[in-house]
Structures are given as C-alpha cells and as structure tokens.
Amino acid sequence: MFDALSSKLEAVFKKLRGRGVLKEEDVKEALREVRLALLEADVNFKVVREFVGRVQARAVGQDILSSLTPGQQVIKIVNEELAGLLGGVQAKLHLAPNPPTIIMMMGLQGSGKTTTAGKLAKYFRKDGRRVLLVPADTRRPAAAQQLATLARQVGVDIFSSEEKDPVSICRAAAAQAIQSLHEVVILDTAGRLQIDEPLMDELRQIKAAVKPQETLFVADAMTGQEAVNIAEAFDRGIGFDGVVLTKLDGDARGGAALSIKAVTGRPIKFAGIGEKLDALEPFHPDRMASRILGMGDVLSLIEKAQAAVSPDEALSLARKMQRNAFSLEDFRDQIRQVKKLGSLDQIMGMIPGLNKMKLGDAKPDDGQLARVEAIINSMTPKERTDAMIINGSRRLRIARGSGTQVQDVNRLLKQFAEMRKMMKSMSGGKMGKFAKMFGGMR
Ligand SMILES: Nc1nc2c(ncn2[C@@H]2O[C@H](COP(=O)(O)OP(=O)(O)OP(=O)(O)O)[C@@H](O)[C@H]2O)c(=O)[nH]1
Numbered sequence: 001m002f003d004a005l006s007s008k009l010e011a012v013f014k015k016l017r018g019r020g021v022l023k024e025e026d027v028k029e030a031l032r033e034v035r036l037a038l039l040e041a042d043v044n045f046k047v048v049r050e051f052v053g054r055v056q057a058r059a060v061g062q063d064i065l066s067s068l069t070p071g072q073q074v075i076k077i078v079n080e081e082l083a084g085l086l087g088g089v090q091a092k093l094h095l096a097p098n099p100p101t102i103i104m105m106m107g108l109q110g111s112g113k114t115t116t117a118g119k120l121a122k123y124f125r126k127d128g129r130r131v132l133l134v135p136a137d138t139r140r141p142a143a144a145q146q147l148a149t150l151a152r153q154v155g156v157d158i159f160s161s162e163e164k165d166p167v168s169i170c171r172a173a174a175a176q177a178i179q180s181l182h183e184v185v186i187l188d189t190a191g192r193l194q195i196d197e198p199l200m201d202e203l204r205q206i207k208a209a210v211k212p213q214e215t216l217f218v219a220d221a222m223t224g225q226e227a228v229n230i231a232e233a234f235d236r237g238i239g240f241d242g243v244v245l246t247k248l249d250g251d252a253r254g255g256a257a258l259s260i261k262a263v264t265g266r267p268i269k270f271a272g273i274g275e276k277l278d279a280l281e282p283f284h285p286d287r288m289a290s291r292i293l294g295m296g297d298v299l300s301l302i303e304k305a306q307a308a309v310s311p312d313e314a315l316s317l318a319r320k321m322q323r324n325a326f327s328l329e330d331f332r333d334q335i336r337q338v339k340k341l342g343s344l345d346q347i348m349g350m351i352p353g354l355n356k357m358k359l360g361d362a363k364p365d366d367g368q369l370a371r372v373e374a375i376i377n378s379m380t381p382k383e384r385t386d387a388m389i390i391n392g393s394r395r396l397r398i399a400r401g402s403g404t405q406v407q408d409v410n411r412l413l414k415q416f417a418e419m420r421k422m423m424k425s426m427s428g429g430k431m432g433k434f435a436k437m438f439g440g441m442r
C-alpha cells in the first residue's frame, strides 16, 4: 500500500546517497521533499510537521556516526523516526494471568471486525489455545452466521444463546468460558456506518460488563485520515488498548497507518493484509518503516519462510540458486511453498528489489500456480531435472497428461528458462545476499 510514498522517498534518498558531503541546504531540501511525500500520502499535517522537525533536529545536530556517509545518516535517522512514528517497539496483546483472556473488537461497519475476530481465533488456535468466538452483533441477522462459518473454518467454538441483548450475550459468554475452560474469548460487536450514541453506549456497557483485557479498535486503512478521526472518537467515547489496521493489502496511501499512533497514542498491534484467515500479521513498526523506505521487509519474509520451509530446505535452495542448478523439480517445490506462504504478490512485495522489478511473463499469478504444478507433475523425473530434453513429442505428452495445451507447456518452459536466467543474474547481487541470509538461518 505504501508504493507511492516509498518511491518518492527512495527518489529523495537516491539524491542524498550520491553525495560525499552534505550541506545544511541539501538536508533541508531533502526534508522538504519528505514532508511533501508524507502529506501526499495523507498523513496528518501536525504529525508531518513534528516528524520533519525531529528528523531535522537530529540530522543537523550531534547525532552522527562516523561509519556512515552523511546521506546514509539522514536515511538512518528518517528510518528510526518513521519506526518511532509507527509506535517504536512491537505492541503485544495483553493476556490475562488467569484465563480466559477477553478480547473485544470494535469499529465502524465493514472495517473488518468479524474477519479479524476469525483471524485472531486462528492465530490463537495455532498456539494451541482454546478459543470461544462470541457473536455480539444482534442487529444484522447474518452477522452471527458469518461468525459461525469462520468458527467452523478455523475449528474453534462459537457461543450460542437465546439472548437478544448484546450486553447479556457477552456477560453470559464470559461466564461460560470459565466453566468450559476456554482460554481466549473474542467478542465480535456490531458496527455502524457512522458513530452514533446508541452504538457507543452499547459498547461502553459491554466493556463495563465483561472488563476485557484487550479492546481492539479495528480501522480500515483504506479510509485514510477518516480512520484516525473515528479512532479518536472511539477512544474518547469508550477507550481501547490497540488498533488492528485492516486492508493494508489495498492501495491506500498509508496516511492512517502513519498517523494513528501519533494522534491517538494507541499502538497498532496487528495488520490485516488480505481476506483470508491467515492474512494477519503482528505489526512491527521497525520493519514497516524499512518497508516504506523501500528496503523490503526481509525480516517478515524470513519469519514466514521459516514457518513454511525448514532451514535445510532453505539452505539447499539458496545453494542451488547460486550454482544455477535450480530444476523444474525445485520450481514445483517452490510453488507448493508459495501456496503455504500466501499469495505470490504478497511475497514478492517483501523482497528488496523484487517489488520494483518488472518480471513480466516470468511471474505467474496465483491462478496459474495450480496449472503449472499439474504440468510439472506430468513430467518424468528426468525431464524435471533436465528441461533441455523436453522436445516436441514430450511437450505434447505432458500437455495431454496435465489436461493443458502445448502452448501452456511451452509458456511454462519459457518462464522457467527466464527465471533461471534471472536467478543467475541476481545471484551476485540482491538475490545472492538474500540467499546467504537464508543460508545463515541455521
Ligand atoms: N483485502 C482485505 N479485505 C479485508 C480485510 N479485512 C476484512 N476485509 C474484508 O472487508 C469486508 C468487511 O469485513 P467484515 O469482517 O465483515 O467487517 P465488519 O467490521 O465485521 O462489518 P460489520 O459487521 O458489518 O460491521 C469483508 O469483505 C472482508 O473480507 C483485509 O485485511 N484485507
């Protein structure tokens, strides 16, 4: 989502990097451009003013490291201040010392409360905790049904009762959770198009009745500055402990993400990055800052990759890439792993350099992955290790075997050849570093 901001900031820093000595005017000029870029990204103007002020004070002041060039210094300061703006350190959820931990979701209609409740349920479930989802949205008839479907998908329990009043439902659910030994109780409350007093009052009553350990305000990043104003109103009216910023996968300009902590004083705890149930990430301010500055979120990627790929697999893959011994067999393994990791675009966006590269035909989209896998499955092991032997009659056989057309097979082989070429050309540079990082994960 930060693409526009990212490329502007990168352009500013590119100019700085090229210089050996920086004059005060150079820094001032760069910061003017940073300021503009932030304003264009819809960041709150007061937040921008303070931010630029802090960077400027440090850049022209004492905060200097001799190991860096002046340009690098400024980038480092901007990076640190940006991380600070986003909350500094990662803010974790408060868990109750004695279960159950009660988490209350709130926010406007369509912000993603119910989806996030499902994602959080999955998050805790993976951790081996017993989760109870509570439908406290009685206004929309389909709401309870939506939550029940999510509960089934995730494999957690849902609270059901004859009650019609959201406050009574939450109170009863909290009491039952103790009996039924649920460790995490997630309350999915109703939303409104606008902030209104009856809604605020209902949420206040729920909060007072069950005293949640964690009240999470769910903000739709696509609504920009408006999300920040609404957050302020919810904080004044009810009070919350943290923010879940949803739809960060969209093309919002980033203003909400960059202003919400500074304006409300409440940290962003999670980011929603897709509609699927595993598209939820703990929010890391420092990594997000690096991502915005175009350094790519290598750490998040490695964490994801670590969860999906064993260190041995990663190391052997990295070595193969460097030796240019990457085969169709490896390609298929990669496709399987990509499926485990999430969508291809999501992953590409996190690799420095790759997010800017035009991969063209070399980059299959998610829908193609399954077909590509079927084609590779139809090859003999020998063909998979040596794509050169795949001649016309073999192509025909493979197409028939995988239920595809010869053109599809041709396209795949061409993509594969391009991919290998790309890996070879990158193995000295960014990809090589990346590969080494994987290699160093043991
Ligand atoms: N792309 C994307 N879509 C999301 C994300 N989170 C939620 N959505 C989508 O946003 C829409 C609304 O989500 P809900 O979870 O139903 O929102 P809600 O806040 O519970 O809405 P109400 O119950 O009507 O107040 C759904 O289509 C979700 O799939 C996200 O992180 N990324």
Ligand SMILES: [Mg+2]
Pocket (backbone or CB within 6 Å): 113, 114, 115, 137, 143, 188, 189, 191
């Ligand atoms: Mg809902």
